[in-house]
Amino acid sequence: MPFTSVQTARLRAVAVAVVWFNIALTAPAAGSPSSAEGWQALRERRFNDAGPAFARAMEAAPDDRPLAVGRASALLTAQPRTRANVEKADALLARLESGDDEAAITARYLRARVAEAHLFEPDHKLAASRYETLIATAPGHPLAQMARVKRVMLRVFVLGDDPEAELHRAEALAGEFGDGHSRRDYHLVMARGYLLLNREKERALDHLRAAAAEEFTLASNEADTLVALGELARELGRAELARESFGRFLEGHPRDERRHLVQTLLAALPAAGRP
Amino acid sequence: MSRINQIGILLLLAVFGLASWRMAERMWRGASHGGEGVLLRFAHVTIHPGIIRAYDEAIRDYEKLHPGVRIEQVPVPLRVWPAWLRTQMIGGTGPDLADMDRGQPDEFLARFFLPFDPWLDDANPYNAGTPLEGLSWRRTFVDGLSNRPGYRPGLQQVFGIPLTVATIRVFANADLMREVGGGDAPPRDYGEFMKLCEAVDAYSRRTGRPIVALAGSSTHTLPLLTRLFSSQTQTLSREINPRRTLALRPRDAALAYLRGDWSWRTPAVADGLELIREVGRHTVEGFVQLQREDSLFHYSQGRALMLATGSWEADTLMAEAPFRHVVFPIPIPRAGEGRFGANVLGPPSELAVSPGNAVGVSRGTRHPEIAVDFLRFLTSRDVSRKVMGDSNRLSATAGVEPPESIAAFAPMAEGYPAGFGPEFSDVSGTGAGDAARIYRSYLHELVSLGGSVEGFTRTMEARFGPAVTADLRHSVRDSARNGALEDAILAAARLGPDQSARSVARRLRMMEAQTQRELDAAEASYVLRTAGRNRGSAGAAAFLPP
DSSP states (O other): OOOOHHHHHHHHHHHHHHHHHHHHHHSOOTTOOHHHHHHHHHHTTOHHHHHHHHHHHHHHOTTOHHHHHHHHHHHHHOSSOOHHHHHHHHHHHHHHOSSSSHHHHHHHHHHHHIIIIISSSOOHHHHHHHHHHHHHHSTTSHHHHHHHHHHHHIIIIIIOSOHHHHHHHHGGGGGGOOSHHHHHHHHHHHHHHHHHHTOOHHHHHHHHHHHHTSOOSOHHHHHHHHHHHHHHHHHTTOHHHHHHHHHHHHHHOTTOTTHHHHHHHHHTSOOTTOO | OOHHHHHHHHHHHHHHHHHHHHHHHHHHHHHOBTTTBEEEEEEESOOOHHHHHHHHHHHHHHHHHSTTEEEEEEEOOGGGHHHHHHHHHHTTOOOSEEEOOSSOOHHHHHHHBOOOHHHHTSBOGGGTTSTTTTSBGGGGBTTTTOSTTTEETTTTEEOOEEEEEOOEEEEEEHHHHHHTTOOSSOOOSHHHHHHHHHHHHHHHHHHOOOOEEEOOOHHHHHHHHHHHHHHHTHHHHHHTOTTOOSSOOHHHHHHHHHHTSOOTTSHHHHHHHHHHHHHHTTBOTTGGGOOHHHHHHHHHTTSEEEEEEEGGGHHHHHHHSSSOEEEEOOOOOOTTOTTTGGGOOOSBOOTTOOEEEEEEEBTTOSOHHHHHHHHHHHTSHHHHHHHHHHHTOEESBTTOOOOGGGGGGSOOOSOBOOOOOSOOTTSSSSSSOHHHHHHHHHTHHHHSTTOOHHHHHHHHHHHHHHHHHHHHHHHHHHHHHHHHHHHHHHHHHHHSSOOOHHHHHHHHHHHHHHHHHHHHHHHHHHHHHHHHHHTTSSHHHHTOOO
């Protein structure tokens, strides 16, 4: 028996109710501001969610410069990566880099990173020159300090024909770090450079010592630095320094597989006061 | 409207309605159970009955303490776990608590799991009255939650709470050991181990019984061979390490190879190959092609005297093998003694053994506080001792001694860093690369009856260099890729609204880790660029301490 028109209308109503019920169940929570949503998506590595969130946020605030940096960051990390997105992001950052606000400085830093790490064919010379621009225009900013470290790395290991000469040139930077984290990283890069080239161990020792004096946020990095400082000091006959560094390592890293070896080396050092 | 159309619509509505109801039920069931309670689903792959029983008892105890909370275990076989978890999470029907260390990538964890950081600095209330009372939850774990799998360096956050740690030991069938003339005491060093292997061969020839000394498979034999080989490279690893860190990572050893600081004919490396050949001859021919189940079967059936495996399989072996076991550490040569002792510093330290069985909390859970609270309970000192005792595993909670049944698995604190292994499986930055494939593909040239150290060495001389070069190039690209993703996270941390102390600390950790990784990549780039020019220029002796 066919349905009457009333029954058909009721059926339609039920269908509509069920569909709305499902939509209500699956709809995202309303009212979340999409600018915060974009930043949060980036922080949580949900890169493909970040782009649309920043696009929505920028519709409401088209002149918001930090949001534009977020939009560029989302373009750089959207998966799958495309050359077009990298170019678009670089162009967007280029428009933001004039000025001296946080957005401008971050844009300058990110443009150097685009050349170093985001381009499909990295352009290390361009990266170094962009780092130099940032350092020249905002020398005291933490990102410029970080840029100094990255530029030293590029010059010594990647660009320079004479890494030892590059290391010597970079010695002049030692006094330019106001930020302890960047200073630590600078000294570690310098020490690793000398050690890899197997040159000027005393200088490597000085850099390791300077790095060890700074604060570490990664326990493994601190442990490696203290062990390397102790071992190099031992090798160079600096027993007191070796003792001090090995002692700090043993005190701060109770679960490191090198403990027993370090204890053995420590016990074999000449007693305090002897050469 | 025709009758057929009407029936079709009715059916469609019925199915749609039922699906909607099921979906709503699932969502509400997470919020309340039985009208007033809470139901949490805990999914994991440790499906051995002993472990499930041990978890069940802990769950019942937790439920008694928290009336109204019910926790349901969802055991899932390992083979289907990745697909199962992905489907459940994407479908919005994922468990509240789940294993998170089964190959899940950072992106997956960040999307579907909660970081534990907000809870780690508070004390675990279930440790009241124990020596761990008052310590932050983080500090109650043997590694302070500073290692994988719980801690994810790519995210610089803790996404999993580990329940266990693991060590590797050799199991021997005690009855068979006596029968072949090996006595009751386990071998104390490599020399005694080889005598036992030879006794098995002699027994097999004498009686015609087809048994081998070591059960063989890629899962169980390759780690044993790696451990033996790396005993021979302990001293060499110190000598060729420009960083002076007293521990050489596989990538450092790979770079040292390209610099010409060692070759497959370096005496210590050649001795390592000799060791592999000696031991490899006492296992099943073609073991690289065999799987875990094959070697477990061989051992449990008495067709192999010994099996080298991890503490995670102790409960299975004890429950299922119909004989008593003797358990002992992998017998490396004694330092300074015998043919292989000159290269050895000593037994490898197990202070830094990796935690495992890490459990995460789903972002989709309606009850993150209760899910975290249950994990606090499960990892408290007394509960962990009971659960691990009942399931013969080693606890990741600090100060929990292993149960008597697996005392032989207790991590050895006194020991030395291992040397580099022959596999180089971590060089590429994304798991086993070309060098590992070369090693596994040609290992038969070393261990088979017709094989030889010389033959294998020639093969490696021809193939290892290009393979490890490819792996290092891959690692440099991988570093750039990771760095690029971190740039966006760091920009968000700098310009986004969350400027809390925790957020700043995470940013600083990520920056430090990025610099370290990029420094590694820059060094690799330099060595790759100059390897041809400078090969052998530094030489092993160059880094030798006086």
